[in-house]
Amino acid sequence: MDFYLNLINTIGIHTMLGLSAYLLLQTGQLSLAQAGFFAVGSYTAAILTVIFQWNILPAVLAAMLLSGCLAFLVGFPALRVKGLMLVVATIAFSEFVRMFFYNLKWRVSREGEEIGPDGTMGFAEIRYFSDNGWSNLEVTLFLWTFVIIVMGIVWWSDNSRSGAVLRAVGQDELAASSVGINLTVIKVSAMTAGGFIAGLSGGLYAHQVTSLDHHSFTVLLGTFAIAYPILGGLSNVFGTLVAVIFIQGLLVEGLRFLGDWRMILFGLLIVLAMNFKPRGLFDQQTIGIIKRLIKV
């Protein structure tokens, strides 16, 4: 049972990570910075609960705010560069954040033992949940409450004017600016919103895994973050969720018997998926087909 709860938690966190990239991807900006914001959220929330002994809710919310502000600051210069240079810039940003935390050493002595981020050794002993007697089920419910809220907000955005504006910017920047949309404002907002969500999921992640290591925050995580919305299709929130379930379920459980070959299959699957369905698994066409099937 615990194993499945763990899997559900991972799916939840990765869904939020995917959704954080989703908003910015809709505007046509490919950003691999989500891993960086995720890392900032993780370390911030963990430092707050471990070193400053905060309660989990304010800690995670504070992490969210910090990541969001960082995304806002990063957004302005980063979104001045076009297309593929943004990819490189955001990769570099994520790497910088990772290296920053790799070198971060902030040890505090509490009740006889040392706690806190320990530079190259990582950040262990993030024991908020176990220290406060949370059961695994309670952790899952807590986590997924946030996931559902985030999904709801993004769903609402998709079906309201903001979604239309984001998609407009993504489809044709010139046309969008001719109808009065301020491109910079929209892009920076999308990046900030993505930063908020990534920071939130990072804060939850830190407490779920109880120990942080810089290996978790590489560019690989950033590519996972954009892989989910791209594979799932950029027109629907549930596409991202399905993609997460598919990939995480595939990697973790479904193909366990394949052992080390899983990752190879994963890479192959992405190449195939992109060749046959470049607009994602749940693009407009597929959703139309599904809707028609449901009606019949």
Add this chain to the structure above:
Amino acid sequence: MNETAGYYSKHSIMEDFLYEVVEITQAIWDGVLFGSTYALIGIGFTLIFGAMGKLNMAYAGAAIAGAYVGLAVSMVFDAPIIFVFAVSALVSTFMGYIVYQTCFRFIPTHNHLAALMASVGGLFLIDEVIVLATRGSPMNFPGLFEDAYFEIGPFGIRGDLIFVFFIGLVSTVVLLYVLFKTRLGMATRAVAQQEVAAQLCGINIHHTNSITFSIAGLLGGIAGAMTAAAVGVLSPVVILPLTIKGLIVTVIGGLGSIPGAIIAGLFVGGFENFFLYVRGIDERDMYVVALLFIFLVFRPNGLFSKTINRD
């Protein structure tokens, strides 16, 4: 012991300062020589970007994979080291071609996201195959002129790095010759400049692009083999840092500019080694990233803008 103490107390601040200057110059010099490999990777990225407007994230993976195959072949056949390099380069050329066919050919031109994701998938694939084949353990890679070491005054010059630099130089000259003096090169530049017009002139886009990817693969294979030779060890963990540094070099040099990639590669090599000496390996890469940010803020188009199609 007393003699030693006396010796050090006699050294002045001036001598210590000069010693530091020599060491720093040495570090920068070695870095610049090694930077020729970054330059080659940068040229590869920039060629593909110039031709298709897309980034091939699997590039460094194909380069290192070529080096591995070269190594495997040498283990089976016990061939001279030059043979290893040649095989690596050829295999990477072939892999470049494969990457084009699987990740770029069938995806619509305007869809950048899908092509990028596909090449990322290719990168995962290559990385995992290597890890599986070698069981994750690093392997020794042979180098040429490893024992050659010249001294000019207080400076030492590593023979193997000179060789790496020389190969980089030769590769670049040959590439420039192909690009600017042959019909194939003209076709590549035509496609880079304006795809539709090139097609109207009868140039087969897919054929030309696959050749571009193959040439880039060749350069990558040479770079991969040279990197492995200079470091002495081959391991899949170098793929990601090499990709990132290659991308940084490409951006700093200017996307689509070959001279930019060359200069940026050498510069980043020296810059990186300088900070390795001054701040150590943990912080070294942070400074390279910081360099990128400075360029992005003050000169987002890089040192040169797209000049691959300029005669």
